[in-house]
Amino acid sequence: MYRVRLFAVRHSRAFEWLYARLESTMVALDPLFARIGYGRIERPIAAIERATKGLLFDCKMCGQCVLSSTGMSCPMNCPKQLRNGPCGGVRPGGYCEVKPQMRCVWVLAWDGAARMKDGSKVRDVQPPVDRRLEGSSSWLRVSREKAAGLREAREASRTTIAKAFPDARAHEPAAAPLATEPAAAIKPGRDQ
Amino acid sequence: MNEDQQLKPEPWLPSYDDPPPGHVSGSRLERVLRSGQFAVTAELNPPDSADPADVFEAARPLAEVADAINATDASGANCHMSSIGICSLLTRAGHGTIYQISCRDRNRIAIQGDVLGAAAMGVRNVLCLTGDGVGVGDQPGAKPVFDLDSLSLLRTIRTMRDEGTFLSGRRITRPPRMFLGAAENPCVPPLDWRPERLAKKVEAGADFIQTNYIFDVPVFERFMARVRDLGLERRVFILAGVGPLASARAARWMRSNVPGIHIPDAVIERIEKSAKPAEEGKRLCIELMQQIREIPGVAGVHVMAYRREHEVSEIVAESGVLKGRVPERRRTPVTKEPVGENAVEPAGIPGK
Ligand code: SF4
Numbered sequence: 394m395y396r397v398r399l400f401a402v403r404h405s406r407a408f409e410w411l412y413a414r415l416e417s418t419m420v421a422l423d424p425l426f427a428r429i430g431y432g433r434i435e436r437p438i439a440a441i442e443r444a445t446k447g448l449l450f451d452c453k454m455c456g457q458c459v460l461s462s463t464g465m466s467c468p469m470n471c472p473k474q475l476r477n478g479p480c481g482g483v484r485p486g487g488y489c490e491v492k493p494q495m496r497c498v499w500v501l502a503w504d505g506a507a508r509m510k511d512g513s514k515v516r517d518v519q520p521p522v523d524r525r526l527e528g529s530s531s532w533l534r535v536s537r538e539k540a541a542g543l544r545e546a547r548e549a550s551r552t553t554i555a556k557a558f559p560d561a562r563a564h565e566p567a568a569a570p571l572a573t574e575p576a577a578a579i580k581p582g583r584d585q
Numbered sequence: 586m587n588e589d590q591q592l593k594p595e596p597w598l599p600s601y602d603d604p605p606p607g608h609v610s611g612s613r614l615e616r617v618l619r620s621g622q623f624a625v626t627a628e629l630n631p632p633d634s635a636d637p638a639d640v641f642e643a644a645r646p647l648a649e650v651a652d653a654i655n656a657t658d659a660s661g662a663n664c665h666m667s668s669i670g671i672c673s674l675l676t677r678a679g680h681g682t683i684y685q686i687s688c689r690d691r692n693r694i695a696i697q698g699d700v701l702g703a704a705a706m707g708v709r710n711v712l713c714l715t716g717d718g719v720g721v722g723d724q725p726g727a728k729p730v731f732d733l734d735s736l737s738l739l740r741t742i743r744t745m746r747d748e749g750t751f752l753s754g755r756r757i758t759r760p761p762r763m764f765l766g767a768a769e770n771p772c773v774p775p776l777d778w779r780p781e782r783l784a785k786k787v788e789a790g791a792d793f794i795q796t797n798y799i800f801d802v803p804v805f806e807r808f809m810a811r812v813r814d815l816g817l818e819r820r821v822f823i824l825a826g827v828g829p830l831a832s833a834r835a836a837r838w839m840r841s842n843v844p845g846i847h848i849p850d851a852v853i854e855r856i857e858k859s860a861k862p863a864e865e866g867k868r869l870c871i872e873l874m875q876q877i878r879e880i881p882g883v884a885g886v887h888v889m890a891y892r893r894e895h896e897v898s899e900i901v902a903e904s905g906v907l908k909g910r911v912p913e914r915r916r917t918p919v920t921k922e923p924v925g926e927n928a929v930e931p932a933g934i935p936g937k
Contacts (some may be wrong), residue, residue, distance in 0.1 A: 467816065479774075479782065480845075481844070482845040490718060503775055518785060518788055521732060521737040558737075572892075
């Protein structure tokens with residue numbers, strides 16, 4: 394919901410704190426998740442994530458969440474899906490070029506980031522979205538990634554993207570993931 | 586052309602030399618900028634035609650004053666001849682060109698392939714753009730792609746150039762030698778964040794910046810002050826966008842219909858009050874160029890004179906920004922080798 398989304402950005406600092414807690418919890422749970430099997434919990438966790446983040450941030454489940462680097466303003470709500478800041482068409486008053494009744498997602502993002510403790514992450518250059526991961530759980534991806542450390546991916550393309558976008562890899566590991574993806578995390582029909 | 590000629594192989598053989606030391610591409614624009622001279626680039630109005638003569642005709646009024654000519658990529662989401670086609674033609678005729686890539690129409694596979702293609706054709710400058718939404722163009726029913734954004738595009742081409750790999754990690758045997766450009770719009774919101782955004786573009790790989798139209802010098806000066814605070818003017822060449830306004834009506838139309846254009850009321854009034862609005866628009870443009878040239882950190886101007894291309898050389902000459910320098914260009918036609926702008930040595934710059 395647009396209203397709730399604006400609220401979340403206004404309170405970006407609180408959500409940043411909440412998110413940091415959530416993340417460390419998820420990372421701590423990695424051994425448990427690994428024992429149950431990431432593939433098994435993928436669907437249910439993704440459903441919970443979709444419901445929560447959908448309500449709070451109008452989350453589009455790109456699977457590569459960068460909210461903590463974008464002032465808690467989801468970049469996938471930008472009609473151009475820009476992951477790196479506003480386009481040149483922002484209207485007077487900070488409204489969107491494409492949807493004039495909506496505040497520009499990136500104007501909100503920079504404002505939100507300014508209120509955050511770690512807001513400078515908005516300066517990291519984010520890689521393009523891996524469209525295969527759409528619909529999968531970003532939370533699980535983060536715990537997998539943090540736990541997997543900096544192990545190089547088997548796929549050359551993932552290694553190249555992680556190397557080409559090092560800041561994003563360090564701060565938002567889901568944006569440039571390296572760990573092996575369970576089959577359940579990949580969009581049906583997109584895994585060839 | 587008779588049949589005989591058509592069957593002959595292409596009479597030119599492109600070479601693919603390494604850039605001179607300290608350069609990433611060796612393009613004329615890069616050499617002019619790195620030698621500390623004030624550069625001029627100009628935007629070409631792409632033809633709705635398949636005839637190469639129309640491209641050369643459109644380039645003619647720009648070539649004598651511009652170090653490089655921008656070929657827009659369906660700007661405003663309106664369909665015209667492609668930027669890569671125009672750049673290929675102009676490069677073969679010895680002009681410096683800037684190949685514009687918008688993320689709106691093509692995905693990462695198409696774009697990376699085109700970058701190699703353009704480099705092979707001799708193109709040495711590329712401008713990475715997000716692109717206007719499809720809704721403002723002549724075919725609003727098209728599918729907007731936006732697979733990459735301008736920054737991930739910059740980083741992608743930089744990776745191709747400097748690491749010699751595609752984003753897939755596959756090796757490129759001869760990497761594309763490209764001088765990487767990006768756009769910035771200093772006069773539209775969020776004003777406070779625009780310099781930070783510029784910093785991010787530099788971080789992503791930009792070597793030069795071309796800004797959108799500057800009609801509001803005080804706002805631009807504030808932007809540049811912040812840019813200097815961040816030390817960015819030492820890491821990237823900034824070319825400020827300028828252009829003549831034809832009339833007050835045209836200015837108002839642009840302001841409300843073209844995304845990202847800020848024109849202060851005072852500017853429009855000045856043109857409205859004048860007896861000869863077009864003359865006044867030209868004068869204004871010249872004055873803006875002279876003011877902008879004095880702002881520390883500005884490395885050049887980018888002239889966008891849509892449908893007024895014939896005025897460009899006069900505007901540049903009268904503004905005096907070139908200080909008597911004549912951007913070199915080849916006057917000979919298309920068929921001689923060596924090919925590409927690398928073949929041309931600008932006056933006063935030692936050869937590689
Ligand atoms: S104005 Fe903002 S939200 Fe709208 S397309 Fe541009 S960057 Fe995206």
